[in-house]
Amino acid sequence: MSNKALDRLRTKELGSSGDTPGFQDAAGDKTAPPASLTVGSLALVRHTVATGGVMIVGGRSRVRLTPVQFALLELLARQMTEDEDNHESVRGFVPSSILICSLPWDTAHPDLSHLKQLVRRVRRRLVGSGVELQSWCGLGYRLVV
Known part of the structure; x- marks a missing residue:
């Protein structure tokens, strides 16, 4: 050619x-990339694997996320959509062990302390957005929109 x-x-x-x-x-x-995942008023838009993405809530509030933060919210949002048939009290929970094994960590041997620190950081990023991470002993973590 x-x-x-x-x-x-x-x-x-x-x-x-x-x-x-x-x-x-x-x-x-050309300024609005397509959402890679939408749950209710929440849209997760991935920029690249290396730079993470953006969480858009209600079309207004934008929160920039690191790759591991984006992957956490994406995994929780996917679980929420897959569990639509389950009762609301248990819908969308992902066990800690699955999160530790599934997320793109910056360390070779992630453990529960890495997950807890990630959850703390993501919760701080989500303050005022109307989205929160909920934890339940024995069930894991879920996204509440």
């Missing part, structure tokens, strides 16, 4: 400005 053909292909795939594919809505707005 010639360089001109490659340039046309890139322009077609990425848009004329070279933005990331898929980041243009129906109105042509």
Whole structure:
């Protein structure tokens, strides 16, 4: 393929400005990337695996998250949507052991103290957003929107 053909292909795939594919809505707005996961009024938008993402609540409140913080909220939100058929009192809980094994930690050997510290940091980030992390002894953690 010639360089001109490659340039046309890139322009077609990425848009004329070279933005990331898929980041243009129906109105042509390139500033609002699609939500990777939506639960009620909560939308989680992943930027990249390395930079984490943003939590948008009610279309107004935006909270920037590190990769591990984003992964925690994404996992809890997915569990909440998968447990729609369960009773509300037990819906969406993820055991600590699953969280420790599933999250992209910065350490080779994460343990319960790492999870507790992460939960403390995420709870501080969520203050005033209308979203909270709930913990229940024996059940684990869940996202409350």
